[in-house]
Amino acid sequence: MPTAPQTTDELYQELRENDRRPYGRTRTVTAEELAEAAEQFDDPEPLIDALLELQEAYTYGSEPRKSPVVFARLLTLLDEQPDVFDERQRNQLFWRFKWVANALRALPEVPLSGLRQWLTEMRDRYEKAGLGLQPYYGQVYQLADHLGEDTTAAYELWAARARTPYSDCEACEICERARHHLTAGDDQRALRTWEPVLAGKQSCQEEPARSASYALLPLLRAARADEARTLHLTGYRACRRNPAMSGEVGRHLEFCALTGNEARGLELLAENRNLFDEVDSPLDLLSFLTGVEVLLQRVELLGHGELPAAGYAGRTWSAAALRAEVRDRADDLAARFDARNGTTAHADRRRARLERAPLLAALELTLRVRTLEDVTPAAPAPTAATSTPAPAALPESLTELIVRTRSLDEEGHPDAKARWARLRTLLDAPDYTHPDDPAVGPLARLRADLLADEAGTAGERDDFARSTALYEQAAARYEEAGLPGAAALARAAALLATAEKAGEDADPAEKAAALTDAHAAMVRLHEETPDLAPRQEARLLRLRASVLGLRLQTSGNEEHAAPAFAEVDLLHEHAVRHEVGQVSGARLLRASTHALTGDLPAAVAEADALVERLRADGPAWHLPRTLVLRGQIHLGLRDAEAAHADLTEALRLAADWPAHATDTGRVHALLAQTCMRLGRPDEALRHLTRSAELDLRRGSRTAAYCTYSNAAQLTLDLGRVEDCIALLDSLLLEPDVVAGELDDRLVAQLRLTRARALHAGEDLKAATAEFVSLAAESAGWDDDPSSHAMIAAETAVLLGESGEFDRAREAARQALAAHALAPRYEQLSSCLRELARLQAQQQGAEGLAGALAHLADAGRIADEARAAGYEARDRSLDSALAYEHGRVNAYAGEYEAALTALDEALALLGEPGEEQGHAGEWAECVRLAGAVEGIYLKRPAPALPRLDAAVTRLTALGHTEEAKPLTSLATQLREGE
Template identity: 35%
Template sequence: MEIADFDSLRHALAENSEEPEGPARNARAEQLLVAAEKLDIPLAVIEALGHQLKVYNYSSEKDKMFVPFARLLRMWDERPEDFDEYETHSLHWVFKWMTAGMLDQPHVPLASIEKWLGEMEHRYRLAGHSERAVRGAEFSVAGHVGDLARAERAYTAWLAADRDRMADCHACELHGQGGWHLRNDRYAEALEVWGPVLDGEYSCAHEPHTVLASSLVALLRLGRVDEARAHHLRGFRLVRPMESMRGAYADHVEFCALTGNEARGLELLAERPAYFTDTGQPRSRMEFLAVVALLMDRLTGLGLGGQRVPGPVGRAWTAGELAGHARVEALELAARFDARNGTSYVGDQLRERMAQRPLADRLPLGVRAARTAPVGLPAPDVAAPAPERPEQSEQPSLPALLAEARRLSDTLRPHALEAWAAVAEAAEETEVDTYVRAEIADHTAMGRGPEGVGLFERAAELYAAAGDEGEAIAARARAAYVRALSGELDEALAAIDEPYDRILALYADDATGVRQTASVLMSRARILMRRVHERSAGAEDAERAVRELLALVGGRGGSDVRLVSRAAEGRAMLAELAEHAGDGERAGKLFRQATAQFVGAELPWFAVEYEVRVAALAHEQGDLAEAERALRAALEHGGPYVEPVGRAQLHLQLAEVVGGRGAAAEAAEHALEAAHWADEAGESGTLGAWARHQLGGFLLRQERFAEAAEVLESALADLRAETHGDGAVVQTQWWLGDCLSELGEHRAAAERRLQAAEIARHWPEQHDHATLAHLAAESLGNAGLPAEADQAYTRAGELWRAMGNVHFLVRSLRARAWLALRTGAGAQGARQLMADAVRECESALETVGDPAAAERLAGELGHTHRQFGDLLARSVPEDADDPAIREAFEAALAEMAAAVSVFGALGEEGLHGRTGAELAAGWLEADLSRPADAAARARAVLDAYEGADPADETVRARRAEARQLLEPTEE
């Protein structure tokens, strides 16, 4: 717009202040200064210079602010009368910015900064200001150069001085005070000082942004990782859109480097390529480059030095290359500061920061980030034995490897197949006997799945050649079972008959042992169970086979874990047969018996599958407590032996069950774990997306809106209608819209709600479509887009009418009425919409038959009359004459009286509505100069609450307002 006068300049300056930080806003400020100079009004130039100084300060071009400030100071010295009160205050206020700005520029001599401190102190004293801001500035200088004794003195004097108009806001001061504790490794004290900012008691344009960022390492070092995660998600959302906050942004990158979230750290770097090279604030660039070096060193240490990473534009970078580049650049900047300061403090601090070691192997964040490091299972979060692996020495002998492999196999320990793989590798260079070759082939086949049939047959031949006929038969039975797993069920059924007959004959003649016999019977039972599952046939044959197995091993387990395992699995097969027959109660009982046997034999990892089955059955039967118990037991039994995808599924199921009983905080913890393990398993786009969807919902329930928004946005990147259903996409958009609305991001909230509404528009049931359109309208109105809001309310109203939902139809009409009044669309149009809302309610009341529904509609009518009265009273133009005002107020009073009547008919249910309308009517009576009538209404409210609970907040507020209404009449 053209700047024709001072008012248009001020309007343009205000508009530019609302623009995002960055070069575009700075360039516009420069244009506005030129326009101000053409007006030939000193105050216009002063305001334009102040605006320019402000936008420079909050951008990457902070070094430009010295020129406009020098000009302002010269103008003040020459003609202070040209400055109004506000600009006089602003001029003294930005003295503090100059001190910090000089510290950020290593080319500004320290002597100049000290001289400036003296100048600031002198001018503040002349202006009658406290020395608090001066001592705060001195503290910053002393801390920067490493003069910690002087910093301590200045810190004490800063806190002791009186707060006045020149003191920084409470939030900024607390950030600086906590930073002093942080610098001295007093982490708990820093967090205590920052508490009021973190809790929202104090805030400003840049807080709690920087406090949240500064708190990250302190929380990690204190082991408060849950809070650190929350502060990262909440804080990064605040920092992301603000160009001037490179130092705080660096804190978040550092957090990622220290918590195993290297991939997210890379994503953060990719979002801000200009941060590598912007030179307007050298100190924050130095800090940013230092954490870049830290992150790249971490990647290089993980063996990923050759990985491509985001870096300064103009070339491709690997992690190793960027580590070296960032370190050199950061140290060069540090050397410039140290040369200026005459100390080594900046460089020492920088080297210490770059040399930090990770504080967590991986701290799950809930947002998607691909794993950059090789997966290493962390310590289990439940009591469980550590994974047992083959014992190894520098040069293990074959006999040692063989003994260890047999021990692990005999006791059914995890990693037995790995041990046999080591035996097989060693046996390639050593002559071994036939039996050992049979064992190697047998166990190698176990790890091959469907491809293992031939190896099992080869193992059988070798066992037979070694004289162990029973083990040879067992190997052939295992080959038959693998055929069944491969879909060759008929072949498997045919192949198992001979091993079964032969093993029974050998066992009867004491020519083989119970282990081999049980192995064959188990293979046969498994094959028959496959027939039940695949063809729903042969249940009786399968049950006979299982009972035959149990008869063999049921009383022979003892310390032989293999036989106990056979018995437990047999019990689980009977459970599956009971479930197949529709007897869920018996199935659950048998599954629990099976898990008890596995756990009793110290084989808890085998119980996981069956606890999950118990949970599913319990859920079907509505026994959510048992479902929860079983899922917790599954996690405990599995410990570190459950694969990542299995852990993700268990945590996700538990999250849904726990969340279903209202424990949102614990449910969120399980959903977070589910997202983490899904990422580890490479399931980010499917299982991980659903886990993040659930996590976002649970965080929203806890009103952790910023964290929920980050998680839900991450989930949306992977949620797809074809894999999760469009209902999941709509729900995620819906939740995200709720979060953004609570965060005050109304335009973004409207976009999410409209996107969800567009999907729901195609559903047969239109309630969600209408609700989302209504919510979108609210957001559009709050975003200052009245025309768009009215369109959305109109759309929602049409849908509510089509569904016969009078309540929300009326609410959409009332909302449109208020929009029309606020936007100047015309008081007449607003009154018409509100009158339409009244008619809709009255019409519905004439036809409704259900008493409860009629009562609800009457309540809606009462609220509509009340709002109609408010709207009429507020629709009077400021320049209206007295008759017009009285006419509007009388009409408003009539609506209030109608509201009182409607609410009064509802008895106790309408009490608060009646008293609210009565008080509103009382104030209108007072405005119409009818004090007696106003007093009568006030007394009616007090009478209505006679004997009411005095602790009720509504009761207290209404009584207080009634007494206030009475005061003028009692005088």
């Protein structure tokens, strides 16, 4: 707080502002400062309000040691100056006796006698004030439950009494009753009791999030896993990072551990790392730590104790080390409570949670399904400078391993990759001895082979610079080994990688030129390298054909088609003549070249023939790739069913081969596209998320996040709001996102989708906060004012929904300024019209001037759009503006102006035709005009003919649904006559 408030008006203004802040240290510190500032005023009333705000901050900020101290001061003020408390303040004070009882129970250092004494104080005060004792008996029951005593009598004394104005809210009492049944082992009765809260019919500050956390396991035991999943998503989001709800977070961690979602549990633990240090309530901390221990115990039991886990600040933790630390701290807390209480209740409850067996082997909680294996960091590749453990016993001699690996590599067999990796490990070992065998050749040749393999892997990952360098090194080693043919192949591959690198940031013409140069260099290299073995020549011809195929794909130039086909024919003729195993590769290139030229029937015919050949004669590992190509061709032919069949079979067959053999991430992406064409969006979503996760694993992180962004948007379009938010929350916690290493615009897109999902999920406060933050960030995007205009416009509308019209006006100004640089006519017009409607609707006549100012801005945008020749995609900007003038004036009670505006809107719309959208807009305009004229202006005589004529017109055109509201209004007006 920059300066302390100098007047009571300033104090109350700052109290109101602080009340809008989330609970936590910022709100608590500000409340402390305001309470201190309130001491300066002679009037005690501001001090009472400041102390009430401070106690609330302590209570919901999980600081139970401080809450009773503030309350004691309020109680002293009540005793000394009872007349200065108004009715609101007195009600607040008596309500908060329960807060103090809860706080004292949470502190093991408070003796049991102190707890009972406080309840006696509460009962005496309530009796003296003539208040019902149901809240007191509620606290007696909660103490008995806390102590682990038989609660039967205490429960009846509380639950059988009628509620009073000072009882806990209905949602909280429902939770207590349900928990009582849960403790008694009656899951079904507990779940029935919880129904109003879990269905959203009863809620409060902590509900339904608190109830949801307790209901998760009973729902699983009742075989209602889908409901448990939904409650986990909604309930967790409501309590995450909140110190006052750390126990609820712990129960969500436990739920993850017992449903095969240990990886998600570790992710949520990382998100809630702040709770280790910010929870000041020993009771809440005990519950949280026990949930953490359940999770870590499960991780360790599954053999992943060395996985990193987020824990106490100041050091790096493994799951096993953190579990040991958490266990000691939680055991100590439980022992302290049990010592104070004279029972073993807390140790027993801890033990029961820790001894629970998993309830489900696997429950898909989010769209991003990951196991502990997925989050295990990859082991670093060994280097010559490090000690490498001896490899396992070989099934063959070293000589046989090298010879067999080369043979497999020449065939293009997928198993060669793993064998090269094994040889790399052997070669890097300090005690490696190269075989003295002519069949193996010199060490330089083996090193060249390994460099070429590594270069191929780099190229597959689009790391073309590294690929080029490695191929050049391999070529030099092959020359050293006296193998000019192998050296030529490596240099040809380097030429292709160089051309692809040159084309990364170039326009199509430049990239095509680079590929032309690469082909010419390959041809020269081919001509200048004598005595190539037939198999080597085939591989060189394939590189030549590939580079011309890429050129055709890049340029789309018909003149590039014939040379590409010619190279493919050369390859095919050579492969057939020498039987060197490149026939299927040549035919695959021919099919793809036909596809690139747009001759899809020829392409599919070639692919069909190749599929049949591969099914009959192999090689089998070529079949998945060929099916993927045929699936793409079928997509181009608009045969989505055939494409789906090919791509699905390709995925199935790819599972028989090493992961690198087929880019399954791309196959999943193609299947997602196919499923959307087939009208199967849920299946498409599964393929999108699988594609993204596979891209993440192979290091293509930007591509993965883009795919996940598309998946999140599709999820939102499908109305799966909580799934969308959970997916984006998970992505935004990725280390490279947190560290700011990912492209900031891509992160902003993820956050924007999340903000829209929060809005769709009616979490207006969170959505508005995210939009405000994004609007502030995007204001600096000088290269992209259009996006800032969009974000600022959406921000303005959300601020308007929250009733913050001054801030909404400022956001709208930002949007208008950006719109001036990059016009967004429809979006800005819509934003301003919506702001006008919200202000008039919420403020009535008082908000009319502000609403009309927004509409004036919208009018200028409509004029600009007309002058620019812009045509709206949906409704006309002018007719929409006139209609909004009608609504705004009607909300403000200016009915004549409203009717005039609506008549103008109808004139602009014109008579309806057969189009559904136009008819609906016209009918709504007639309905509002009829209501203004017939009801508010009390002129049914002209209103009824208007309505009757519209009904006749709409009915004749077949728009019976659109006519129904008009018929209903006409009936209402006639009955009123």
